[in-house]
Structures are given as structure tokens and as C-alpha cells.
Amino acid sequence: MSTDVVDGVLAALADPTRRQLLDLIAAHGQATATTLAGGLPVSRQAIVKHLTVLGSAGLVDSVKVGREVRYAVRPEALDTTARWMTSLAADWDRRLAKIKRIAEQD
Amino acid sequence: MSTDVVDGVLAALADPTRRQLLDLIAAHGQATATTLAGGLPVSRQAIVKHLTVLGSAGLVDSVKVGREVRYAVRPEALDTTARWMTSLAADWDRRLAKIKRIAEQD
DNA sequence: CTCATGTGCAACTCTGGTGTTGCACATGAG
DNA sequence: CTCATGTGCAACACCAGAGTTGCACATGAG
Numbered sequence: 001m002s003t004d005v006v007d008g009v010l011a012a013l014a015d016p017t018r019r020q021l022l023d024l025i026a027a028h029g030q031a032t033a034t035t036l037a038g039g040l041p042v043s044r045q046a047i048v049k050h051l052t053v054l055g056s057a058g059l060v061d062s063v064k065v066g067r068e069v070r071y072a073v074r075p076e077a078l079d080t081t082a083r084w085m086t087s088l089a090a091d092w093d094r095r096l097a098k099i100k101r102i103a104e105q106d
Numbered sequence: 107m108s109t110d111v112v113d114g115v116l117a118a119l120a121d122p123t124r125r126q127l128l129d130l131i132a133a134h135g136q137a138t139a140t141t142l143a144g145g146l147p148v149s150r151q152a153i154v155k156h157l158t159v160l161g162s163a164g165l166v167d168s169v170k171v172g173r174e175v176r177y178a179v180r181p182e183a184l185d186t187t188a189r190w191m192t193s194l195a196a197d198w199d200r201r202l203a204k205i206k207r208i209a210e211q212d
Numbered sequence: 213c214t215c216a217t218g219t220g221c222a223a224c225t226c227t228g229g230t231g232t233t234g235c236a237c238a239t240g241a242g
Numbered sequence: 243c244t245c246a247t248g249t250g251c252a253a254c255a256c257c258a259g260a261g262t263t264g265c266a267c268a269t270g271a272g
Contacts, residue, residue: 010116014117033219044218046260067217067268068217068219075198078194079195085184085188086192089181092132092181096178096181099135123230148230149233155229156230172239172240173240173247173248174247175249
């Protein structure tokens with residue numbers, strides 16, 4: 001299973017700043033750490049660290065262009081996690097329905 | 107919007123121990139902190155804290171029965187978060203398609 | 213070439229989350 | 243009533259994560 005992917009994505013999305021970063025990158029289609037630093041109240045280095053985490057989670061992808069590094073969003077990992085979550089919710093629903101059925105059976 | 111819900115759920119699911127707890131509770135349909143402590147390598151108190159977090163996130167729900175507190179899983183918040191994630195992934199796909207379209211347009 | 217701009221690397225601080233232990237309180241079993 | 247079991251509360255230890263600063267390196271602009 002893709003538990004590793006889910007694990008990384010959840011850990012990455014847990015931080016509000018990282019979610020904000022993803023929003024910003026998606027909004028511009030592409031962005032550099034320095035550019036992003038201008039839109040958030042944190043240093044460039046802090047953003048670089050967040051981008052590294054997002055990259056390890058597979059949520060972001062970087063390309064070096066000249067002397068700058070451009071980051072772009074990658075939907076696959078997010079999609080995988082969304083599916084995992086949906087099926088988990090469905091599983092819970094199924095279990096709860098079963099419990100309820102047994103309870104009403106008395 | 108249900109940003110608060112998503113926020114809490116993501117933060118709660120970020121911890122592996124909490125995801126494991128959810129699995130255990132869902133598997134048994136219902137469980138107490140003491141019972142759960144028997145299935146994990148952590149103290150009961152640690153589990154209580156995790157359950158509190160899960161409760162605040164709306165992922166778990168507790169009922170006091172006599173001298174014990176039984177926890178059960180609640181799918182709504184998880185479902186909400188799954189939908190949020192799915193629509194976000196779709197949004198990224200849309201943006202990327204747009205970028206690609208422009209790029210090929212040269 | 214020279215200089216400004218954008219990155220990378222490393223050391224450091226500091227807050228928050230995870231986990232523990234110890235003890236007091238409540239309640240069902242006998 | 244008495245005792246064992248299940249919780250609740252509080253203080254404490256510990257470590258990873260978020261953020262900062264300082265400096266060195268690379269590369270495009272002039």
C-alpha cells in the first residue's frame with residue numbers, strides 16, 4: 001500500500017504555514033523560495049525547510065532555472081491521500097452501521 | 107467554510123500513534139483508554155491525551171458508562187477533510203492544465 | 213570583470229508536543 | 243463497608259520541529 005505517501009502528506013499538511021505555501025505556489029503556478037518569503041512573515045530559510053518537507057512528501061517538485069529554483073505543485077500524492085481518507089471514512093461508516101444493526105437487533 | 111475542522115483533523119492525523127488508536131477503536135467498535143493502553147507501547151495517560159486531541163478534532167466521541175469512559179469513532183470530520191482534500195487536488199490539476207495549455211500555445 | 217541577486221549550509225534558540233510518574237478521586241464487585 | 247479497578251489531574255523530562263542569523267558559493271546583469 002502507499003502508506004508511506006499518506007504518512008508524509010499528512011505530516012506535511014499538518015503545518016499551517018506549509019498549507020499556505022502550497023496555496024501560494026498553486027496560485028502562481030510556480031514560485032521561488034525568495035518570492036514566497038516576500039508573501040509570508042518568515043525568513044527565506046524557514047520557507048526552504050518547509051519546501052524540503054513538501055518535496056519529500058511528494059507535494060511539491062522543483063526545477064533549477066539558472067540561478068533560481070522554481071517550485072511547482074504536484075497533485076498525485078495529495079490525491080492518493082484523499083482516496084485513502086475517503087476509504088477510511090467509508091470503512092468507519094460500515095463498521096458503525098454494523099454495530100448499530102446489532103444493537104437494534106435485541 | 108469548515109477550515110477549522112480540516113485543520114484539527116490534519117493535526118490529529120499527523121501523529122502515527124493517533125492513527126493507530128483510531129484503527130484500534132474502529133476495529134473494536136468501542137474502547138476505553140485502559141483497554142487501548144494494553145495494545146500500544148505507551149502509558150494510559152499518553153493515550154488519554156491522544157484521545158483528547160482526537161476528540162477536539164471531532165474524530166472521536168466518548169460516553170461515560172459507569173466508572174469507565176468508552177470511545178467510538180466519528181466519520182463526519184474525516185469525511186469533511188477528505189472532501190476538502192479531493193477538491194484541492196482537483197484545483198491543482200485545473201491550474202496545472204491551464205499552465206500546460208499556455209506553455210504549449212507558444 | 214564586477215557586483216548584485218538567489219541559494220545552500222551550519223549552528224543556535226526556543227516553543228510545543230509526546231510521554232512519564234505519582235497521587236487523588238470515583239465507582240462497581242465482593 | 244472494603245477493596246480493586248478505571249479515571250482525572252498535575253508536575254516534570256525530553257526531543258523534534260519551526261524559525262533565526264551569519265556566511266559562503268553560484269550565476270545572471272551591467
